[in-house]
Each structure stands twice: as C-alpha cells, then as structure tokens.
Amino acid sequence: MNTFPLTLAQTEDLAQKFPTPFHLYDEAGIRDNARRLIKAFSIFPDFREFFAVKAAPNPFLLKILAAEGLGADCSSLAELRLCEAVGLRGDRVMFTSNETPDEEFREARRLGAIINLDDITHIDALVAATGSLPETLCFRYNPGPLKAGNAIIGHPEEAKYGLTREQLFAAYARAGELGVRKFGLHTMVVSNELDEQYHIETARMLFELAVEIHRRLGIRMAFINTGGGIGIPYRPEQKAVNYETIARGARKLYDDIIVPAGLDPLAYNMECGRAITGPYGWLVTRAIRRKDTYRSYIGVDASMANLMRPGLYGAYHHITVLGKENAPATKTYDVVGSLCENCDKFAIQRELPEIAMGDLLVIHDTGAHGHAMGYNYNGKTRSAELLLRPDGSVIQIRRAETLDDLFATLDLESVSDFR
Ligand SMILES: *Cc1c(COP(=O)(O)O)cnc(C)c1O
Numbered sequence: 001m002n003t004f005p006l007t008l009a010q011t012e013d014l015a016q017k018f019p020t021p022f023h024l025y026d027e028a029g030i031r032d033n034a035r036r037l038i039k040a041f042s043i044f045p046d047f048r049e050f051f052a053v054k055a056a057p058n059p060f061l062l063k064i065l066a067a068e069g070l071g072a073d074c075s076s077l078a079e080l081r082l083c084e085a086v087g088l089r090g091d092r093v094m095f096t097s098n099e100t101p102d103e104e105f106r107e108a109r110r111l112g113a114i115i116n117l118d119d120i121t122h123i124d125a126l127v128a129a130t131g132s133l134p135e136t137l138c139f140r141y142n143p144g145p146l147k148a149g150n151a152i153i154g155h156p157e158e159a160k161y162g163l164t165r166e167q168l169f170a171a172y173a174r175a176g177e178l179g180v181r182k183f184g185l186h187t188m189v190v191s192n193e194l195d196e197q198y199h200i201e202t203a204r205m206l207f208e209l210a211v212e213i214h215r216r217l218g219i220r221m222a223f224i225n226t227g228g229g230i231g232i233p234y235r236p237e238q239k240a241v242n243y244e245t246i247a248r249g250a251r252k253l254y255d256d257i258i259v260p261a262g263l264d265p266l267a268y269n270m271e272c273g274r275a276i277t278g279p280y281g282w283l284v285t286r287a288i289r290r291k292d293t294y295r296s297y298i299g300v301d302a303s304m305a306n307l308m309r310p311g312l313y314g315a316y317h318h319i320t321v322l323g324k325e326n327a328p329a330t331k332t333y334d335v336v337g338s339l340c341e342n343c344d345k346f347a348i349q350r351e352l353p354e355i356a357m358g359d360l361l362v363i364h365d366t367g368a369h370g371h372a373m374g375y376n377y378n379g380k381t382r383s384a385e386l387l388l389r390p391d392g393s394v395i396q397i398r399r400a401e402t403l404d405d406l407f408a409t410l411d412l413e414s415v416s417d418f419r
Contacts, residue, residue: 001236001318002029002279004362005388008323011284011360014386014394020360021285021302021383022400023371025056027064028390029280030367034068037276040243043251046267050094052228053079055273055368056281058385060397062086065276073228073271080107089113094225094271096140096186098161102129109134116140116186116225120163120171123178137175138184138225141168143205147189156189168209172219183219184269185210188227192274194241200249202226203268207257214263223267226250230275234316234365241275274368281367283307283383285346287359296333298355303337304344305380307366308373311343318364319347327353335361339378371398381406 005026006014014024034049041047050073051065057079062072063086071092072083083093093113097104100122108115109130116138117123127133142162145155156162163171172183185206190198206224213219233240250268258266283306289299309315319335321327329351337344346363355361374382381401386394 001233001364002026004282004320004322004364005029008360011322015284015286015360018384018386018396019400021283021300021306022386023306023366023383024282024284024386024388024394025061025277025367025397026280026388028388030061030064030277031068031390033276033280034065034070037243037272038069040247041268043247044254044268045265046223048267048269049276050092050225050269050271051276052271052273053082054372055228056277056370057082057372058397059086060387061277062088066092070276073273074108074113077101077104077107080104080111080113083113084111091136094138094269096188096271100125105129114138114184116184117171118161118163120167120174123171123174127178133175133178133180135180136182136184136222137180138186138223139163139168139171139175141165141185141187141206141209143187143189147202147205161188169213169216172213173217176217176219182222184223184225185213185221186225186227188229188271190227190229192231193229194231194233194238196241196245196249199226199230199241199246200253203250204253204257207253207266210263210266211257211261214261220263221266223269225269225271227270228272228274230270230272232274232278232365232368234318236318240279276368278365278368278370281365281370283363283366283370285361285363287355287357287361290355290357295349296331298333298335298361300335300337300346300361302346302363302383303339303378303380304341305337305339305374305376305378306383307346307363307370308375309369310346311341312373317346317366319350319352320362320364321353321355322360322362324353324355324359329353331355337380339380341377376401376406379403379406 050071073094075097090112095108095113096116098118140162144157210221285300285302335347384400385398
C-alpha cells in the first residue's frame with residue numbers, strides 16, 4: 001500500500017485552499033507505474049495498455065497516461081469525448097461497450113476507435129448505425145463455464161457480456177465475408193485479481209482460441225486483448241501484482257502456442273483501469289462528528305458521493321489518521337458518511353488510533369473507481385480532484401460540485417408558478 005505523499009501540515013495547508021473532502025492523485029506515481037507496466041510487457045513484439053477510462057475519467061489523468069504511451073478503453077459517449085479532448089483517437093482508442101446505442105457506434109467510428117463488439121447481432125447493428133463495417137473489428141469472448149470468475153465479476157456464464165464460443169466463430173466468419181480485414185480477440189473475465197497466474201491463464205485461453213480460429217476459419221488475429229482486472233493490494237497484508245511475472249508467463253505461452261502456429265507477430269493488449277491509477281489516489285476527509293451508541297462512530301465530511309466501493313461491495317479501503325500514523329490502534333470505530341443509508345460506511349469495526357474532531361483521515365487506494373463512481377443521492381455533491389505534480393505543487397483538476405450543478409437540470413423559477 002502506498003503511503004500518502006503529503007504531511008499533516010502540507011495537507012492542512014492544502015485544505016485551506018481546497019476544503020475537504022477531496023481526492024488527491026500522485027502524478028509521479030502514476031507515471032512510474034505506467035512505465036513499469038510497459039517495460040515489463042516490452043518482451044512482446046507489440047504491446048499496448050488501453051487505460052479503462054471509466055476508472056478515472058479525468059482528462060488531466062488521461063493526458064498524463066497518453067503521454068506515457070497508453071491508449072484508452074471507452075464504453076460510453078462521454079468517455080469517447082474525453083479521449084478526443086486529450087487527442088486520443090484512432091487505434092489508440094478501444095471501444096468496448098455493451099447494449100451500445102447507435103449514436104455511440106457513430107461516435108466511435110468518427111474517432112476511428114477500434115470497435116469491440118459484445119454480440120454477434122451487433123455486426124448488423126453496427127452496419128445499420130454507421131452504414132458500413134470498419135476495416136478492423138474485435139469481438140469480446142465470454143468463455144462461460146469454461147473459466148471461473150472471481151467474487152467481484154462473478155461467474156462468466158452469468159455475465160451479460162460477450163459472445164459464446166460458437167457465436168465467436170460465426171461472428172469472425174461473417175465479419176470476414178463482409179470485408180473486415182483486421183481482427184482482434186478480447187475477453188474480460190476477472191476483476192481485482194491479485195493472482196498473476198490467473199492473468200497468465202487468460203492469455204493462454206486467448207492464444208489457444210486465436211490458433212483455433214486461424215485453423216478453422218483461416219482468419220489471423222492482429223491482436224488479443226486480455227481486458228482489465230489486475231488487482232491492487234487494498235489490504236495491508238496483500239502484495240502488489242508483479243507485472244513481470246505476468247508478462248514473462250504470458251510470453252512463454254506465446255512462444256509455445258502462437259509462434260509454432262505461425263501467428264507471430266500478434267499484438268498483446270490489455271485495458272486495466274484499477275491497477276494503473278488505483279494505488280495513486282487518496283480521498284482526504286475530516287472527522288466532524290463522533291457518537292457512541294451501540295458502537296463508536298466517527299462521522300466524516302465525505303460520503304458515498306465520493307467513494308461508493310465500501311458501501312456497494314463491502315470493499316476494504318485502508319484508513320490512515322494523518323499525524324497519527326504511528327499511534328497505537330486503541331479504538332474500534334465505524335467510520336461513516338452522512339447519507340441516510342446505513343451502508344454509507346468507509347470502515348466497519350476498524351481498529352484505529354483515537355480520533356479527535358478535526359482530524360484528517362486519508363482513505364487509501366481511491367485512484368480508480370473512486371470519484372468516478374460517486375453519485376448524488378441525498379443531494380450530496382462530489383468532491384474536487386487534485387493532482388500532486390512531480391515538482392511538489394498541487395493543482396485542481398476538477399472542482400467540487402456545487403448546489404448549482406446539482407440543480408442545473410431543474411427549473412426552480414418555473415416551479416414557483418406551478419400549481
Ligand atoms: C471495467 C472494465 C475494465 C477495467 O477494469 P479494471 O478492474 O479497472 O482493470 C476493462 N475493460 C472493460 C471492458 C471493463 O468493463
């Protein structure tokens with residue numbers, strides 16, 4: 001787990017200018033992480049990571065990642081627009097969506113994004129929406145009971161995503177007949193998985209399938225995409241995934257499966273979100289209330305509007321009390337937000353140092369699926385996002401929402417005349 005990069009005094013200074021709660025991202029950490037990933041996978045003839053935009057849809061972060069050579073994986077109109085805003089287009093953008101509206105297919109084509117279809121019927125839907133098929137097309141494979149999922153993503157056969165095995169063969173054949181020239185094969189079968197072997201086995205599954213598609217249909221894959229799903233160590237006792245272990249394991253399978261089949265070079269792609277920015281973001285919040293009833297509660301100024309994962313999945317996020325990093329954990333608290341929802345808890349029965357009102361709490365690993373997932377229930381507004389630059393300065397990369405933002409879709413003037 002990464003330590004929070006600012007001291008208590010620095011954070012108090014920052015909070016003068018940007019009131020809590022706020023998310024803070026560490027640019028140097030994100031850049032270094034992206035470089036380590038690319039270096040590990042440079043043993044493939046062609047590798048690209050497409051950052052899953054939904055994990056942290058902030059154009060400043062996207063621009064940093066684009067500068068490091070990453071592409072972007074989008075699944076909505078808004079995400080495509082963010083890519084365009086930072087100059088990502090063409091084959092730097094993957095469009096992996098499901099139940100895709102026509103408008104989004106059109107936008108993806110306009111940007112020249114690589115389209116990853118989620119169903120065999122989407123071949124015709126794409127033609128109907130855009131008038132033609134692109135030169136490159138990818139399909140998302142759902143292995144169903146052939147592959148075990150994990151707790152967050154569930155069993156593949158219960159997932160709404162992707163084509164079955166037989167549909168996949170039919171889809172490539174059909175796309176080939178309709179003039180598609182370049183093909184990709186995609187899957188996403190796991191989420192937040194820390195076991196390197198699991199990711200290597202996903203590569204094996206796609207390598208073997210690429211060989212079989214070539215054998216049965218004569219279609220040669222230009223790339224495979226193993227999806228996202230590399231986990232991060234949310235808990236102190238967990239260990240970060242070793243990118244080199246995955247890359248070396250997958251490279252060995254590439255040599256065993258792809259090279260002898262004459263399918264080398266085959267590009268190796270993935271679209272991780274969590275692993276790229278997750279450990280380099282923190283939610284900073286202040287303790288504002290304390291109550292002792294059947295349990296001891298610390299009320300903070302953040303809520304599920306800022307971070308849903310604990311409430312939504314019971315996810316663990318480590319919490320540090322700033323300035324009390326080395327103090328003994330003598331208390332047991334539920335750390336809670338202010339929503340009228342009992343799941344609005346950042347920590348349940350967590351052992352922590354004694355917390356005083358006004359203390360700053362740092363919630364770790366909020367750099368992916370953190371701010372992005374926030375919602376406005378109870379009329380709570382989402383926080384600002386701040387970026388710690390490599391030179392030590394801090395800039396605001398998204399301001400906090402205001403009540404005006406919240407009411408922007410309402411006409412409060414006309415309601416006064418409404419009877
Ligand atoms: C969410 C998602 C990702 C990113 O998942 P992480 O767990 O953040 O790595 C990648 N691809 C697709 C299709 C997704 O839906």
